[in-house]
Amino acid sequence: xxxxxxxxxxxxxxxxxxxxxxxxxxxxxxxxxxxxxxxxxxxxxxxxxxxxxxxxxxxxxxxxxxxxxxxxxxxxxxxxxxxxxxxxxxxxxxxxxxxxxxxxxxxxxxxxxxxxxxxxxxxxxxxxxxxxxxxxxxxxxxxxxxxxxxxxxxxxxxxxxxxxxxxxxxxxxxxxxxxxxxxxxxxxxxxxxxxxxxxxxxxxxxxxxxxxxxxxxxxxxxxxxxxxxxxxxxxxxxxxxxxxxxx
Ligand code: ADE
Numbered sequence: 001x002x003x004x005x006x007x008x009x010x011x012x013x014x015x016x017x018x019x020x021x022x023x024x025x026x027x028x029x030x031x032x033x034x035x036x037x038x039x040x041x042x043x044x045x046x047x048x049x050x051x052x053x054x055x056x057x058x059x060x061x062x063x064x065x066x067x068x069x070x071x072x073x074x075x076x077x078x079x080x081x082x083x084x085x086x087x088x089x090x091x092x093x094x095x096x097x098x099x100x101x102x103x104x105x106x107x108x109x110x111x112x113x114x115x116x117x118x119x120x121x122x123x124x125x126x127x128x129x130x131x132x133x134x135x136x137x138x139x140x141x142x143x144x145x146x147x148x149x150x151x152x153x154x155x156x157x158x159x160x161x162x163x164x165x166x167x168x169x170x171x172x173x174x175x176x177x178x179x180x181x182x183x184x185x186x187x188x189x190x191x192x193x194x195x196x197x198x199x200x201x202x203x204x205x206x207x208x209x210x211x212x213x214x215x216x217x218x219x220x221x222x223x224x225x226x227x228x229x230x231x232x233x234x235x236x237x238x239x240x241x242x243x244x245x246x247x
Contacts, residue, residue, distance in 0.1 A: 018034050069128075093131070097173070178222060
């Protein structure tokens with residue numbers, strides 16, 4: 001069970017994305033819940049729904065004001081009633097990965113604060129944010145897509161969300177390696193045959209073949225990941241053969 005609470009200026013963007021496909025089914029089943037809170041609803045009375053203002057010190061771009069963000073957060077935090085992790089989506093945060101997804105999937109409630117415009121007043125961030133998170137080294141127009149990326153990755157770790165309980169453990173990153181290539185019918189397509197081992201019925205050889213392809217892909221695409229993986233003697237042998245082929 002996981003309850004997501006998203007503070008945003010674009011609630012319909014979050015709701016639309018999350019009600020689709022596997023996350024949508026998980027909500028129908030009650031395994032995850034989604035509450036979107038429109039920060040604009042917490043604008044200060046005299047500002048007529050506006051929640052941004054000019055940057056002190058000058059410079060282009062508007063800044064989201066502290067008070068509406070704080071009020072929207074407090075409306076959620078008070079209802080939850082105990083301390084809850086609050087993620088702020090920002091390129092200045094720790095870079096999101098599968099380990100963080102597991103760590104965040106452990107709790108019952110998560111609040112996401114999505115910034116927009118050029119930024120959010122630092123003072124409110126100091127008071128409410130527990131986890132500043134980036135989804136990668138590029139700049140987006142707002143925190144909504146990153147929040148959806150995180151909620152998607154976290155949702156599929158919530159028990160019952162994936163129909164085949166195996167599929168969460170055999171995938172890329174769960175064992176520190178990239179996933180092996182997969183095939184389905186027909187066995188010949190565009191003159192390309194499925195690797196014969198996969199149709200041999202020899203499960204031990206299939207497992208070894210898949211492990212070798214995982215090692216090979218990781219070596220070619222993401223060699224830095226290999227430094228953190230536990231390798232068996234057979235893995236080392238396979239890797240040395242792959243390295244030889246490379247030269
Ligand atoms: N907001 C804008 N760009 C972002 C990124 N890369 N990660 C998280 N939040 C962001």
